[in-house]
Amino acid sequence: MTVVCFGEMLLRLSPAAGATLAETDSLSLHVAGAEANVAISLAALGTPSRMATVLPDQALGDRALATLHRHGVDTSACLRRSGRMGLFYIESPRAGREGGFFYDRAWSAFACAADSIDWSQALDGAGWLHVSGLTPALGDTAIAALRRAVASARQAGVSISFDCNYRPLLWQGRERLGAELIREFAASARLLFASAVDAALLLGTGREASATDLLAALPAVEWLATTRRDLRSDGEYLGAMLVHGTQRYDIAPVHIMPFVDRIGAGDAFAAGVLHAINRGWSAEQTLSFAHRACVMKHAIAGDFSTLSEAEVQGQPAGQA
Numbered sequence: 001m002t003v004v005c006f007g008e009m010l011l012r013l014s015p016a017a018g019a020t021l022a023e024t025d026s027l028s029l030h031v032a033g034a035e036a037n038v039a040i041s042l043a044a045l046g047t048p049s050r051m052a053t054v055l056p057d058q059a060l061g062d063r064a065l066a067t068l069h070r071h072g073v074d075t076s077a078c079l080r081r082s083g084r085m086g087l088f089y090i091e092s093p094r095a096g097r098e099g100g101f102f103y104d105r106a107w108s109a110f111a112c113a114a115d116s117i118d119w120s121q122a123l124d125g126a127g128w129l130h131v132s133g134l135t136p137a138l139g140d141t142a143i144a145a146l147r148r149a150v151a152s153a154r155q156a157g158v159s160i161s162f163d164c165n166y167r168p169l170l171w172q173g174r175e176r177l178g179a180e181l182i183r184e185f186a187a188s189a190r191l192l193f194a195s196a197v198d199a200a201l202l203l204g205t206g207r208e209a210s211a212t213d214l215l216a217a218l219p220a221v222e223w224l225a226t227t228r229r230d231l232r233s234d235g236e237y238l239g240a241m242l243v244h245g246t247q248r249y250d251i252a253p254v255h256i257m258p259f260v261d262r263i264g265a266g267d268a269f270a271a272g273v274l275h276a277i278n279r280g281w282s283a284e285q286t287l288s289f290a291h292r293a294c295v296m297k298h299a300i301a302g303d304f305s306t307l308s309e310a311e312v313q314g315q316p317a318g319q320a
Contacts (some may be wrong), residue, residue, distance in 0.1 A: 001127025003042050003161075003274055004077065006052040006117070006149050007035030007135050008110040008142075009064045010086040012263070012277055012303055021091055031067040032088070032303040034132050034165055037264045038050060040304040041271035041293070045071040045312070046236035047278050050074035052122045052149070055304045056109040057309045058204040060085040065319070071306065083109030090263070103170065114145035119152035128191075128274060129153040132163040133198075136181040137170035143181065150188050162189035163270055164198035179204065191223045191277070193270055198226075211243045225273050227266060227294055228253065240269070241285040256298045268305040269294035272312070289313065 012032040015024030042049040051073050053062035057080040068075050085106035136143045162185050171178035182192050186202055199209040224245050230237040230253045237253035272290030293312045297305040
């Protein structure tokens with residue numbers, strides 16, 4: 001079944017490893033965006049994916065659209081409008097280091113026209129709609145658009161996959177609204193991606209919440225998935241958890257090596273879970289596959305994974 005991914009596409013601009021934004025004379029450019037990362041990764045794994053978004057009708061929008069085409073994503077629900085491309089800047093995401101990081105997304109084509117998408121067409125033949133908490137942070141138009149997308153999916157019998165993706169930087173001065181909206185959309189999810197921080201936000205506890213408490217508060221959720229990072233003296237380690245029904249499955253943290261780029265690793269994990277569920281694999285197989293996809297993404301520069309199902313299955317996690 002096709003997975004439709006709805007969200008803003010961005011361009012990521014970053015200096016060379018070790019350089020700072022204040023000092024660099026050049027920036028590398030990557031097409032980015034959490035939901036687009038999932039769509040591209042799904043297509044690479046072999047699950048049909050469709051991107052629903054609004055891109056500016058100019059050269060940068062052309063580049064984003066061409067990237068989707070090149071990686072096999074259905075772009076029939078991508079609209080073009082006047083406006084600008086959203087940007088984000090980050091200093092050297094390599095080796096776990098994230099220095100300067102900021103967004104420049106105000107008044108983007110997506111933020112201004114996200115409610116233009118025809119959901120009867122966008123969801124045609126879809127089994128899943130994947131969305132995230134990044135979208136409502138863009139303002140009233142995006143909030144209304146996400147509400148309409150979710151309502152349309154539910155009416156059409158399309159399952160909702162929601163990645164909380166709570167980014168405090170996007171909610172400064174609006175923290176209470178952010179928490180309310182994340183809770184609203186999480187409540188509609190059949191598949192929920194929520195970190196320990198996200199879980200605490202969803203329950204309003206201000207401290208780490210258990211998976212049991214979270215599932216009790218969100219009865220529509222059938223799958224709850226997350227990764228866990230440990231920073232040790234010899235680098236970063238990654239573990240993962242998946243809860244399906246009353247069963248919990250865990251993978252102990254493994255050393256991430258090589259470590260080239262951590263951006264988009266969580267999206268590779270989300271794509272791995274969706275792909276495995278679409279394949280009808282067991283919960284244990286699903287978690288193992290998604291964890292491997294996430295670990296292996298760290299060896300790929302850029303925001304999205306291009307690994308095939310065979311590539312993910314053929315190499316033990318931690319030896320990407």
